[in-house]
Amino acid sequence: MRILLLGIGNLLFGDEGIGVHFISYLGKKYRFDGENELSIIDGGTLAQHLIPLIVEYDQMIIIDTINAPGVKAGEVYFFDFEAVPDVVDWQGSAHEVEMLQTLTMMDLVGDRPPTMILGVVPTVIEATEFSLSSGVYDAVDVMEKTLLRHLSSLGIEAIQQKELDIKEILPDTFRTADAYSL
């Protein structure tokens, strides 16, 4: 079975980029091993441009920011896309509206893999530097544990490679490959 771990968000807007930062952080901190194959991919805000990629997988986990009535900053949510409660507000960010539409468009064609969503409630949306608010920074531990537990249930073990604080990787997440290796 092939499993996709897809980080979604815009790096230019603080907490909004947590999905992308988070998968980059996991990729550097752990090596993943087990009976199933795991791909870790930076989806940015590409939404429906991601469809050709998503269909290659048997299961998908999306990491994203999320908002809904009554939620508090830094809270973490984890749920099956099929069970998205109506109260979840996908409005407010182009990529979220588009990501939801993308998943629905895939349903129209009939080839969306089972999808879990790991969401965190953001606070800071400033376009000055690559950073996270303390609320979201503190939530990383919960997100990490939630995700590793889920991966474990899918037969994927995370083997830690080194001690790492997500703050260390924030400035370089945008450079997801070595663009100067000429």
Add this chain to the structure above:
Amino acid sequence: MANKRVVIDPITRIEGHLRVEVEVDENNVVQKAYSSSTLWRGIELILKGRDPRDAGLMAQRICGVCTYSHYRAGVEAVEDALGVEPPYNAKLVRSILNESLYMHDHIVHFYHLHGLDWVDVVSALSADPKKASELAFKYSDLPISTGTAELMAVQQRVKGFVEKGQLGPFANAYWGNKTYKFSPEQNLIALSHYLKALEVQRTAAQMFAIFGAKQPHPQSLVVGGITSVMDVLSPARLSEWLTKYKIVKDFIDRAYYADIVMAAEAFGTEESVLGGLGVKNFLSGESMMLNRTENLFESGYIKDGDLSKVYDIDESLIDEDVTHAWYEGEKPLKPYDGETVPNYTGFVDGDTVNGKAKILDEKAKYSWVKAPRYDKEAFEVGPLSNLLVNYARGNEKVIKAVGDFLERTGLPVGALFTTLGRTAARMLQVKLISDNAIITFNSLVENIKTDQSTYTKFEIDPNKEYKGRFIGEVPRGTLSHWVRIKNGLIENYQAVVPTTWNAGPIDANGVVGPYEASLVGLKLEDPKKPLEVLRIIHSFDPCMACSVHVMDMKGTEISEFKVSVADGGACSV
């Protein structure tokens, strides 16, 4: 009786967030219109003080749709500043990437973002599939996805979807509005193509990715050239591109072209799509390098809809006004010297057709989009501008494509200057691109036999100051990035993007931009179902995907997410 205000916020099925307010008189005719981007973007501030070689990689994060456009613009603005000339192979690959992007982008725009303004899905469910299958031959000699059995299957699939209560992408349209003009059978043909386009766009995305080196975020461009060397030199990768290119081109020829011919027939007398064009100045950059001497499209501008005169662009006449945008600033600034100091003043109380609400404060400031001007005048940018400028230039390929289409549909040249014309121009533009992309591809195949260079070495002298820009054509219109480099780092950066040209607010001189001007005089069938407004605005292909999170779109609870710093211009491409 006082005018009534109609608020549409957000305008859905676009990339990002756009709010439009119109004032209608007692006959529901639009008297005034205001367009506002309620989200802001911060790329220019992030780029200050960074390594110029990273400009493209960061700029591509502006938007999930215009990723490549901003990536390339960021790279080429820096190349222009440093005086770096990338090798011919690199230029061709960049052109192929741009052509591939258009082939993906315009299909998605027409079918998945704009199509539901023309196609009534509910009506399609009552169509006779056999009749529809026969009708399809009227619009294409070789129709695609319109066999009787296929059309029945489409009806079943969509019915099932609707019955599950998941309207999904179909949920927001104004079904039953009287200005939907397709017959049930025509609706069914278009709906089948909608679903087929969902498949074809995947092939298009893969086609793009071949020379993008890394999917999803391309990393194949660097200042000085490209890095996808192995792909360029691989016969297998080249032929893979060719295979996918043919599939996508086939869909454009047999479905997209045919559906626009069908729309021209059905909507040719629908008043609300025969207006929708208020600013008759059109500007376009050059694009689509075919070989060493030829571009598919040249740059220039025309004024007052006059196709008999075409002018060269003088870059020094471009500036941006912020009188009615949420920024500080006394006078218009040139992009090289652009500033980005936010001054958010919020909304005011007002009356709307749906009761009291927060509305735009058009007398003060009302948008995160700046107002770009060329020589103090507003210009439309986009596929229509691109075609009109090149038509006026005497570009033989463009003249033939436009001529063939007008002959096929029986429409006069004047029909181009409408909402329908804008939508048709996007199709004609990508038809031209898909017909000619093979020339660029063959130029590359020929050249790599004797020349395999893909990168030009360069140095950045920290003791020198540089400035440079990219100006070119991307799917939504003319894009420019402007950079100043000092001490080896980015000193100032501004992006003037297509949607800003089109969606910008009124300027200090009272000059109105294309969106706002396009809506004045429009009669609404039902102000509570303002489909006609959506159709016009969507025809511009708005893109404001600046992806800020949970800012309240209704203008009521903005304080919780108060913005402390903003950027210049409010949109991506």
